[in-house]
Amino acid sequence: MEQVEADGLRKTYGETVALDGVSLSVEEGEVFALVGPNGAGKTTLVRCLTGTARPTDGEARLLGSPPDETNEARVAVLPQEFSPPERLTPDELVGYYGSLYPDEETRDPDALVDEMGLSKARETRYDDLSGGQKSRLKVAVSLVNDPDVLFLDEPTTGIDPEGREDVWGVVERLAAEGTTVFLTTHYMREVERLADRVALISEGAIVEVGETDAVVRKHAGEPRLVVRTVGPAEEAAETVSSDGAGARVDGDELVFDGVEVDGIGDALDALDAAAIEYDEVRWREPGLEEAYLRLTGER
Amino acid sequence: MKASRIRGEASAEWRSFLRKPAAVFFTFVFPAILVALFAAVVGAGGGFFEEPQGYYFAGYLAFVVLLTPLSRLSSTVARGRDNRRFEKLATTPLTRAEWLAAHVAVNGALILAASALITLLLVTIGGASLSLTPVSVAVTAAAVVVASAGFCGVGALIGRSVSSQDGAIAVSNGVGFPVLFLSDTFVSPDVLGAGAPAVELLPLTHFSRAVRGVTFAEAGFVVPLAVLAAFSAFFFAAGAYALPWQE
Numbered sequence: 001m002e003q004v005e006a007d008g009l010r011k012t013y014g015e016t017v018a019l020d021g022v023s024l025s026v027e028e029g030e031v032f033a034l035v036g037p038n039g040a041g042k043t044t045l046v047r048c049l050t051g052t053a054r055p056t057d058g059e060a061r062l063l064g065s066p067p068d069e070t071n072e073a074r075v076a077v078l079p080q081e082f083s084p085p086e087r088l089t090p091d092e093l094v095g096y097y098g099s100l101y102p103d104e105e106t107r108d109p110d111a112l113v114d115e116m117g118l119s120k121a122r123e124t125r126y127d128d129l130s131g132g133q134k135s136r137l138k139v140a141v142s143l144v145n146d147p148d149v150l151f152l153d154e155p156t157t158g159i160d161p162e163g164r165e166d167v168w169g170v171v172e173r174l175a176a177e178g179t180t181v182f183l184t185t186h187y188m189r190e191v192e193r194l195a196d197r198v199a200l201i202s203e204g205a206i207v208e209v210g211e212t213d214a215v216v217r218k219h220a221g222e223p224r225l226v227v228r229t230v231g232p233a234e235e236a237a238e239t240v241s242s243d244g245a246g247a248r249v250d251g252d253e254l255v256f257d258g259v260e261v262d263g264i265g266d267a268l269d270a271l272d273a274a275a276i277e278y279d280e281v282r283w284r285e286p287g288l289e290e291a292y293l294r295l296t297g298e299r
Numbered sequence: 300m301k302a303s304r305i306r307g308e309a310s311a312e313w314r315s316f317l318r319k320p321a322a323v324f325f326t327f328v329f330p331a332i333l334v335a336l337f338a339a340v341v342g343a344g345g346g347f348f349e350e351p352q353g354y355y356f357a358g359y360l361a362f363v364v365l366l367t368p369l370s371r372l373s374s375t376v377a378r379g380r381d382n383r384r385f386e387k388l389a390t391t392p393l394t395r396a397e398w399l400a401a402h403v404a405v406n407g408a409l410i411l412a413a414s415a416l417i418t419l420l421l422v423t424i425g426g427a428s429l430s431l432t433p434v435s436v437a438v439t440a441a442a443v444v445v446a447s448a449g450f451c452g453v454g455a456l457i458g459r460s461v462s463s464q465d466g467a468i469a470v471s472n473g474v475g476f477p478v479l480f481l482s483d484t485f486v487s488p489d490v491l492g493a494g495a496p497a498v499e500l501l502p503l504t505h506f507s508r509a510v511r512g513v514t515f516a517e518a519g520f521v522v523p524l525a526v527l528a529a530f531s532a533f534f535f536a537a538g539a540y541a542l543p544w545q546e
Binding site: 047050051052053054072073075076077078079080081082083084085086087088092093095096097098099100101102103125145 | 307391544
């Protein structure tokens, strides 16, 4: 069943078009990532999908209903740059947000604090927590109603790698438990690690949507081997090409396109056979970042 | 409205307040300073302040009843918007009216406590003669709570309309101090001449008259309290509607 749906969503602020006909759907139990640079429309889309902003045109549906008619107890949102009351402790904050839901809908606050690895900090005020602890606590207060659908709007922006790992671990656990997660980010590595499907958004429009691996395969280009030769790269390219191994020159380097990881040895053997000396070899498999940059024309 | 949600929001706000030593200090010390200063001025006699100490009791209470909710609510709303707290709350079952009711409860309790302190200081140090009967105390407490509800609504409106916490405090003071002195608190409307009729449009005027009516002047309190309640209901509703639950 589709848990989140957008059909031709358009949102304008005066002359500025924030969303330009966005359509997408998210299935039950899916981790769906929305990727784009700052100002691309990610947060506006989350707001339209969760009912905190009204679209200018188009329709949003959450758990099959318009967002403002959805049972709030089944949905949770962690807004971008959200900061809870800073003088309360993890126990108090989880208890506070839990008190806003019917008792039967909430998880045990103590257990949730433990589950998020905050047991040792349960008496520490929010202001005095580390960046990673704050991030986990913000996710914790978003899980207190045990939601079926969780929106995380850039949950790892501005936090250190350790804190990011903490949040990723939580999302992975939620995904394993079957929670539908709608995640916005501009970290491609986050998407590659967490998401089942990804939508790329640029200037308010979805430019591609699909399974993460498929989007990479389709748009990111081939893996490549880059060799820095000791002598002139042009001469080396001619020599290698005459031997049948295709290579092109990029600056002072030789580039072998389409070389998979198990083909690196063959390519280097060809260089050795042609007596071409080199002092550096790099192999790179394109990822989502390359796909995104190609699709949005930013490179 | 659901009591458990109001209790949850109020409890979080109360705890947050108690952990801000400066806020606790100034909430109670400002009124004490005001009483001390005015009591000295009134005690000296002359000028605008010719009435007995008890006459100004309503004005001292009006000071905290007006300025505490205006500054606290406006800055809380501005901060909540900056910190995306309302965006989070909007996706929970808590309603705008419940949020504002919770903050009325907290501010009402603070203002009642400050009012008790003012009463104590004015009677013991200022030597004011007040009629403190069960009825007058109950009416005064009711007026404090009712007025607090309305001014919390005004504070929410200010917080919604300004772009920063600093701006919220500045606008609160810019609105609050003129209103305070134009509301039949320390200066009689007679002094205002042609502007006197406008005083009737200020809710704080009716607060002052209700409190003065039962504690000093032995005048009626029902009409001013009813007018105050009508004003407060309007501003509470307007303030709740203005909370930035949605863009």
